Amino acid sequence: MSKRWNSLKKLSVAATAIVALVLPLGACEGQLPTVTTSTSSKATPDLTEAQEKKIRTKILKTLDEADEARSADGYKAVMGGPQLEIRTSQVTIAQKSGSMNKYATIPKDIAQVVIPTDDGWPRSVFTITTTTDDQQSQRLLVLDQNSARENYKLVAMARLFDGVSMPKFEVPTSGSQMGTAKDEGLVTTPTEALTQYADVLQNGSNSKYASTFTDDMLRQRIATLTSTVQEGIARNNGTQEQTFTAVPDQMWIMRTADGGDLVVGRIDSVWTRQAGDGRESQPASDDEKILYNSDQYTSTMKVTYVNVVALYIPQAGDDAQITAVGADRQPVKVEAL
């Protein structure tokens, strides 16, 4: 009897289980999925390489079209900073000379792209192109997005010096961190470095910061040019003066893989040449001549240059020196005083 009762009990339990299994049936789509936000705090790059290429290609295309039209009107949409002034000057010269300055060429292919991971704005992407078709050195491009509602603009371009060794950067898929103007732990802060480099360009080996920077092509060329001009001016008892002023507001900084900073900044320079003995001071180059666009000379000529320099600031160390890895230089205004 008890066995039968037990089996009945078992039976009822089994039946209950089956009913419980069968009851919640019917057409259903399964459990409603919920949004799971990934909690990984790993910073993601602001752009993919494809996006960077799209942006850069669009900029360079606009640039090419404006170059072809010999008009600076199209530049403003895709360029800013020192590069806008330099390019405007170059296209103005091209209107007269008939061809763009060979240094204005920007290759379409790239060797490396450095994409930041920073969330806010402005954001800067550093791109290193290949060498040009005529075997000029690589270009370092700085594409900057000032705010979310603006687009990337080419704000600076530096021609890398021949044979210079560039610092390493994080791969674009993981992204690099952008530096700040006040980064510590380096040989100097980026702002200081730009200011000091302006002093070095102005005073050459006489600068008290000369030893902070390794020797580079820009310093050599400016020194050579100055001494050449000095020779001529000295013959007629004239004077020349070149002042370099750093513009820390237009400075773009990217952290390198070894903890240093690559700084691309603007240094304005004014070259004032005064001829002696009542002679006229004339343009020192074809570019200056075209920019001056007049035959009315006076004894004093003031030429404003826009310089873009790329400085690699390593981490502070015993004999760590700041290296200028690239530069660009273009007269933008020539005045006769």
Add this chain to the structure above:
Amino acid sequence: MSPDQDVIDPLKNDSVEHDSAASDSRETKDGEPKRAARPTRHAMIMRGIVTPIFGLLAVASVVLGVLNATMWKPSSQITATSTITGARYIVTDPGVLPLLDQKVTLTVDPASSATQVCVALGSAKDVAGWVASETSYQRITGLSSWSTLATQRGKSTTQTAATNDDDAVAFKDSDMWSQVKCGKSNVTLTSAKTNDSTMAIIDLGKGGGSRGADVSMRWVRSQVPDFAMPFYLSGGLLAVVAVLCASVFAMPPHKRRKRMVEGKATIHTDLSFAERAEQGLIGAKLPESVPARKRHRHAAHRRGAKLADEVQEAPVESPVIVDPAARNLVADQQAAAEYSGTAADVLGTSTAPASESVIDDLDMAQSDTATETASSAPDDEATSVITNDELQAYFARLAQEVQHEHESTDGQQADEEEGNR
């Protein structure tokens, strides 16, 4: 009891007569399993009620499984729609786009085609940056049901000053969007490889927020939940249970248990039977009765005491047992008592052939004679392996030795006494 069973097993027949009425029903079950003329109540319940229940459940499970695999199969295409108004920009939360599949199609149908509507995909931080200068925007936070999108009003945490109009680009021209589509109505954008940080942002245009738009997201699920397989599995299990209920569980529980015991017991029965057969002690009927006894061991046990005359047959006629320790004294005693009372011809027929094959012929013959002649001393006969003659010879020898010993000890004592003195 059927008469033919008497022929097969007289023992059993006997036992049934002795058995109580209660055990009679069991006996019936035990005795006639193969005929199944009248199944027990237990078997009837198991086969008539439980098995059909499980069978029906099994069929139901399979049917439900088939239904879940066909008619009720969860649709792989999920389209969720909501009408969203109140803000110019509508953004999806991170993780909403790839909620059901990597590939998602987003369709925006504005209430009026007065303004251009744009849909774009961008990374979470880019989208957040774009709407950061808005006072408020609408968020699509997920699914509130399988056909409705959940929405929520979003407020930008960091109010950034709107960029001046000169530099600002139109929504569709922003570099940040990986994909952008614009139109006056039914703007559809498909995101093929959506990752968690991809967000969609919808620009309803200036003033478009007040009019609103129908936003729908459509996924094609690559993995649809499989509800059919559990049903198939449980259906299979239930079918197995049903079969078991009809067969194994329908048997009386004691019968299922007995089988194991029987396996052990068989050996003993066989051995003793072999022994008996070897000795030729077993009657012509016995070999036939053995299988019957196998089946009815319980019964045999129960009636063991009452069957003394036949059960004890073997022990009585076991002069073969050389080891005296193995003798059942009580049984021997009883047997001896019976022999004294019963006819001697029974013994004569059964023991005579045995004495031929017995190892100890002499002992046997002597014991026989002893039982016949010296029935007054059954103890000696039963327990000892020594015959009366031997015993008497032994006693004679003992008496002799004792006498001799007495003499020698007397001499020794005399010697000792002398020595002591």
